[in-house]
Amino acid sequence: MTVKIDKFPGVYLHESDFEQGRVLYNTWDPQAQYAWDAGIAIGRYLSELKQGHLVGVRCNQCRRTVVPPRAFCEWCFRPMDDWVNLPDTGTVNTFSLCYVTWDMQYLTEPQIPAVIDIDGTRPSVGIMHLLGDVDPKKVHIGMRVQAVWKPEEERTGSILDIRHFKPV
Amino acid sequence: MAILNKPDKVHQAIAWHGDIPITNRYTAGVAGERFFREVKENGKFMGTRCPECDLIYVPATMFCERCFAELDEWVQVENQGQVVTYTILYWDLDDQPLAVPLVLALVQLDGSDGGLVHYLGETDPEDVYIGMEVEAVLKDPAEREGSILDIRHFRPIQV
Amino acid sequence: MAMRKVAVVGAGMTRFVRRALETGKELSYEASKMALDYCDLTLDEVDCVVHGTAPDSFDGVHMKGEYLSDGSGAWRKPYTRCYVGGGTGVFAPIHGWYHVASGLFDICLVVCEEKMSSCQPHPQGAFLTIFDHTTERPLKPNLLWIFAMEMNRYMHTYGLKKEDIALVSVKNKRNAADHPCSLLGDANITLQDVLNSEVLAWPVQRLDVSPVTDGAVALVLAAEHVARRICDKPIWIEGVGWNLDTAYWTNRDLCYPRYVEKAARMAYEMAGITEPRKQIHIAEPYDPFDYKELHHLEGLMLFDRGKAPEATALGITQRNGDLPVCPSGGLLGVGNPIAAAGLMKVAELFWQLRGEAGARQVPGQPRRGVAQAWGDLMQVGTVAVLGV
Ligand SMILES: [Zn+2]
Ligand SMILES: [Zn+2]
Numbered sequence: 001m002t003v004k005i006d007k008f009p010g011v012y013l014h015e016s017d018f019e020q021g022r023v024l025y026n027t028w029d030p031q032a033q034y035a036w037d038a039g040i041a042i043g044r045y046l047s048e049l050k051q052g053h054l055v056g057v058r059c060n061q062c063r064r065t066v067v068p069p070r071a072f073c074e075w076c077f078r079p080m081d082d083w084v085n086l087p088d089t090g091t092v093n094t095f096s097l098c099y100v101t102w103d104m105q106y107l108t109e110p111q112i113p114a115v116i117d118i119d120g121t122r123p124s125v126g127i128m129h130l131l132g133d134v135d136p137k138k139v140h141i142g143m144r145v146q147a148v149w150k151p152e153e154e155r156t157g158s159i160l161d162i163r164h165f166k167p168v
Numbered sequence: 169m170a171i172l173n174k175p176d177k178v179h180q181a182i183a184w185h186g187d188i189p190i191t192n193r194y195t196a197g198v199a200g201e202r203f204f205r206e207v208k209e210n211g212k213f214m215g216t217r218c219p220e221c222d223l224i225y226v227p228a229t230m231f232c233e234r235c236f237a238e239l240d241e242w243v244q245v246e247n248q249g250q251v252v253t254y255t256i257l258y259w260d261l262d263d264q265p266l267a268v269p270l271v272l273a274l275v276q277l278d279g280s281d282g283g284l285v286h287y288l289g290e291t292d293p294e295d296v297y298i299g300m301e302v303e304a305v306l307k308d309p310a311e312r313e314g315s316i317l318d319i320r321h322f323r324p325i326q327v
Numbered sequence: 328m329a330m331r332k333v334a335v336v337g338a339g340m341t342r343f344v345r346r347a348l349e350t351g352k353e354l355s356y357e358a359s360k361m362a363l364d365y366c367d368l369t370l371d372e373v374d375c376v377v378h379g380t381a382p383d384s385f386d387g388v389h390m391k392g393e394y395l396s397d398g399s400g401a402w403r404k405p406y407t408r409c410y411v412g413g414g415t416g417v418f419a420p421i422h423g424w425y426h427v428a429s430g431l432f433d434i435c436l437v438v439c440e441e442k443m444s445s446c447q448p449h450p451q452g453a454f455l456t457i458f459d460h461t462t463e464r465p466l467k468p469n470l471l472w473i474f475a476m477e478m479n480r481y482m483h484t485y486g487l488k489k490e491d492i493a494l495v496s497v498k499n500k501r502n503a504a505d506h507p508c509s510l511l512g513d514a515n516i517t518l519q520d521v522l523n524s525e526v527l528a529w530p531v532q533r534l535d536v537s538p539v540t541d542g543a544v545a546l547v548l549a550a551e552h553v554a555r556r557i558c559d560k561p562i563w564i565e566g567v568g569w570n571l572d573t574a575y576w577t578n579r580d581l582c583y584p585r586y587v588e589k590a591a592r593m594a595y596e597m598a599g600i601t602e603p604r605k606q607i608h609i610a611e612p613y614d615p616f617d618y619k620e621l622h623h624l625e626g627l628m629l630f631d632r633g634k635a636p637e638a639t640a641l642g643i644t645q646r647n648g649d650l651p652v653c654p655s656g657g658l659l660g661v662g663n664p665i666a667a668a669g670l671m672k673v674a675e676l677f678w679q680l681r682g683e684a685g686a687r688q689v690p691g692q693p694r695r696g697v698a699q700a701w702g703d704l705m706q707v708g709t710v711a712v713l714g715v
Contacts, residue, residue, distance in 0.1 A: 004365065004683065008508050009357040010342030010542065011349060013195070013444075023348060024196035024204050024314040027447070028387060030188070036460045038182040046182055046461070066578060068462050074573060094483070094581060096475030098528035102451045102467065103189075110529070113472040115480075115577045125578040128463050128472075141483045157182060160465050184461040190452035192387025192445050197350030231356045233397035236363065236370040 041069040044083070050157040052149050054086045056121055065122045088147035089168065090116040093126050097136050110136050116145060116165055132164030144168040196314070199230040202242070208314040211306050215280045217241040226282035246278035248303035248325060256293045269293050275302055275322050289321035301325045330428040334554035334561030335420070335713065337366035337547035338674040342508045343662030346444040347541035351386050354543035355398030355440045358667075362436065362545035363400070366557055373547075374432035375405040379419030379439040381412065381665035381702075384453035387445045399438040399545075413615065413702020414569070415439065416544075416669015417709040421567040423548045424711075433550045440543040441664035450539055457704055471528035471536075473576065473705055478530050478618040480581040485633030489530055493521040494639045495617035496534050496659050502646060503656020505686035508671075510540055510662035521617075537615045540662035544670040546677070562680045565695070565714045566600065568593030572706035579706065587626025587699060587708035594697070595628075598712040603628050607712070608693035609679055610650060611672035613700040614657040623699055624652065626708065651689045654679060669700035669709070676713045 017023045038046055041057065045068060048055045056067035057080040064075075065084050072079050095114035099107050112131040117124045131139060132148065145165040155161040196204050199216065206214045215224040216239035218232035226245055231238055254273035260266055271293050276283040288296060289305065302322040312318040339361025341347075341354050349357065355378075363370065378392050378399050388394045392408025399406075409415065409422040416439050423437040443450045454470040481487065497520075503512030516534075524533035554561035570589035573579055591603070600606045612623035621635035629650060630638050638644055644652035655661055655675035658668045676696040678684045695714040701707060 005339075005361065005507075008340065008342045009349070009361075010344050010347055010354070010508070011198075012342070012344040013346040013348050015346070017346075018193070024201055025193055026196075026315055028192045028194070030190065030192065030384075030387070032188040032190075032384075033185070034187065034460070035183040035185050038184055038461050042461050043182045066575070068459070068575065068577075070575075074575075093577075094476040094480035096472055096479060096528045096531070097526075098469055098472060098475065099525075100469060100471065100527050102455055102469040103448045104451070113466070113468065113476065115476055115581070125575070128458075128466065128468070128577050130466060141479070158184075158465055159462050184465070186460055186464055188384060188453060188456060190384060190387070190450075191447045193447050194387065194445055195346075195348055195350060197353050198348060199353070200350065201348070229397075230353055231360070231398070233400075233402045234370075236356075236360055236400055238360070 039071070041071040045069045046157040049159065049161040050155045052152065054088045054118065054147065056084045056086050056118070058082050058084050063122065065120065066125050067118050067121055067127055084120065086118050086120040090118040090126065090145055090165070092131070092139065092141055092143040092145060093117045094141055095131060095139055112136060112139060114165070129159070129162060130164040131166070133166035197230070199228045203228040204314040207318050208312040211309070213245050213247055213277055214242050215245045215282065217243050224280045224282070226277050226280040227284070245280040248301065249275045249277040249283065251296065251298055251300040251302060252276050252283060253298060254288065254296055271296055273322065286316070286319055287321040288323065290323035331430055332551040333424050333427045333548055333564045334551065334558065335546050335564065335673070335677045336549045336554050336558040336561055337362045337368065338545065338677045339365060340508055340544040340671060340674060341542050343510045343540045343542040343664055345510060345538065345540065347442060351388070351391070351395050351440050351442045352398035354442065354541065355395050355438050358543035358545040359398065359400050359436060359438050362547050366547050368434065368547060368557070370400050372434055373400055373404065373436045374434050375426055376401040377419055377423040377426065377435060377437045378406065378408040379410070379415040379422070379437070379666040379670065380408065381415060381441055382453055385446050385450055385665070386442045395440055400436050405432070411569070411703050411707045411709060413613070413665055414669065414700045414707040414709040415666040415702065416671070417673060417698050417700035417711050418569060419666065419670055420546055420548065420564065420673050420711055421569060421709060424564050424567055427548050427550050433553050435548040436545060437548060437670070438543065438545045439666035439670040441667050442541045443539045443664060444541050469528065471531055474616050475528035475531045477581045478616065481618055481622060482530060484582040487636050489522060490518060491636035491640065492618045492621065493518055493535065495614065495620045496521045498639065498645060499614060499653050499657040499659040502654055502687065503660020506656045506661050508542070509656050509660055511538055512656055512660050531616065535617045537658035537663035540664040540668070542662060542664035542667045544667045544674055546670065546674060560681050560715070562677045562713050562715065564711060566594035566596070566598030566712035568597070568710040570708050571703065574704050574706065576705050583632060584622055584626035584701070584708060586706055587623055587701065587710070588628060590708035590710040591627045591699070594710040594712050598714070600712065607650070607695055607697050609654060609676060609689055609696035610652045611655060611657070611675055611696065611698040612652065613669065614653055614659050615663055617659060619701065620653060620657065623701065627697060627699060627710070646687065646689055654684070654687050654689050672698040672700070673711055673713065680713060680715050
């Protein structure tokens with residue numbers, strides 16, 4: 001290609017080309033607002049979170065207990081067999097120290113998202129949440145953590161009913 | 169017993185609300201730059217002609233979709249044309265009734281094989297018909313921004 | 328199952344830029360036209376068109392496939408858009424391949440386009456939807472989280488350091504300096520530059536990540552009897568594979584992409600490859616982040632698990648090494664217009680195997696290469712093996 005073609009198309013614009021009106025453009029705000037049904041499994045998950053419980057589901061055929069709950073087992077394609085109460089403790093599977101928001105605004109104190117393998121799941125599986133009440137420098141994979149719940153009256157039936165996980 | 173067989177009561181159904189927080193910014197593009205600048209600066213509508221297919225594209229395109237030729241023959245077309253089809257709108261996007269119905273039309277500009285979708289104005293909706301001769305009413309030059317809204321609307325040509 | 332042989336006979340691409348003046352249609356046209364011109368075909372001779380492009384929200388056009396159809400040469404032709412997220416760029420030629428291999432069509436134009444600059448303030452606003460809307464998005468996640476956490480897990484499992492991984496970024500950005508379409512090619516970049524770049528989401532730093540990009544790439548595929556007639560050196564699609572892991576990413580083994588392995592096994596079997604490390608001469612694995620190249624090289628079974636970093640440090644994956652990896656410059660160097668970036672990898676194999684890659688040419692007359700992409704909810708692997 002480099003052999004056969006000497007000029008490639010594609011005009012590079014700079015942000016200033018827009019700001020200073022050197023290029024014509026228009027904008028559109030799609031106002032994409034959604035109401036996502038929680039459904040059967042996640043609906044119950046949220047209701048239980050409001051009560052201060054973390055729950056998973058079990059497939060007897062695959063002999064596994066997983067979280068987040070799901071109505072059917074994607075391995076054997078049967079309905080899940082039962083609900084399982086899980087402890088609100090777990091182990092950090094992995095984490096990040098994040099210094100930017102989704103729209104690339106900078107943070108001085110990092111957010112600490114983590115995958116937390118929840119005790120009682122088989123094989124061990126996790127959920128994503130934030131870590132808190134911890135020095136970012138001390139966070140490590142394998143760290144034992146526990147959920148910090150909002151007071152009962154502030155819970156709304158949301159993953160945010162757990163404020164974050166903190167070291168045990 | 170499978171959990172699907174014992175769903176929670178319907179009144180416990182929960183929906184989680186959220187959005188997709190984006191705004192889109194569209195460039196006019198290579199052909200669009202020239203097309204809209206001609207409207208803005210000269211009040212003229214320009215099309216691009218494919219000599220192979222003998223078609224004049226409006227709005228102008230940089231290529232012929234039929235034969236894939238790159239188009240560089242720019243031709244001026246008329247500021248007037250014919251209503252190819254139209255609809256009369258009584259409700260807005262938020263499903264509220266409009267005080268005054270709007271007429272939206274596809275107008276094929278004379279001298280071109282293409283057309284613009286735009287509003288019809290200065291007419292009673294009941295008087296609109298397919299084949300009606302209409303002309304573009306442009307904003308004042310100082311108000312134009314190089315957008316489709318530089319055309320206020322199309323109106324019937326007074327005979 | 329009787330399948331016809333399918334070859335790539337032409338390729339074209341636009342420059343990869345941060346913000347393009349061209350509309351998505353125009354970018355698609357430029358790449359498509361170049362690919363057709365390459366093999367002296369007219370649009371008339373194209374039997375069907377396949378389009379690949381990432382989420383509609385990037386370009387801000389709902390049903391983007393339809394919108395881009397005219398620029399992709401689809402006027403009054405059988406046309407479909409395929410979509411497997413970031414894996415689309417390597418899936419689109421697979422989609423085209425079965426159109427031709429099946430005997431349904433003789434010539435298929437495959438086009439991939441992305442105009443991410445349309446998505447403001449940042450395409451992350453759309454990427455956010457990768458996370459589950461009810462159980463994850465309330466935490467206000469950032470797309471970088473998932474990568475940062477996967478990278479951290481990979482480093483932890485194999486005891487790797489940032490330096491071991493940053494070498495990939497150095498290699499690819501240097502390789503891209505020889506690519507006429509590259510956005511971030513830099514012949515002089517050093518390991519220290521990468522290690523000193525700002526921390527976004529530890530362990531991910533600015534120069535570990537590929538940029539937001541606009542661009543388009545196109546390929547022409549032809550059935551054997553046509554390919555031999557119109558092309559002096561057709562490059563055959565010898566094997567294809569694709570595979571999807573669980574949508575519950577937090578339930579997945581984050582340090583090994585089993586879905587890539589499964590896709591690779593499918594493609595290798597079709598291509599008759601029993602010893603990939605000997606039989607594959609060039610690899611173009613998906614590298615939106617530097618650790619992903621390593622991850623994917625292991626999933627492609629080109630190195631043992633956890634050993635791709637060592638091979639990188641030894642120079643094995645350099646353009647003149649034993650197994651050149653991302654000689655194009657990859658997504659880290661050439662740029663990452665999602666679907667177009669994946670197809671760029673297949674185009675690179677086409678040029679490399681034809682010996683036409685110019686300054687990027689891998690020495691030793693390579694005869695077979697593998698391209699791979701990855702995406703969807705971070706769990707799809709798409710693999711294509713091309714050979715002379
Ligand atoms: Zn099961
Ligand atoms: Zn034409």
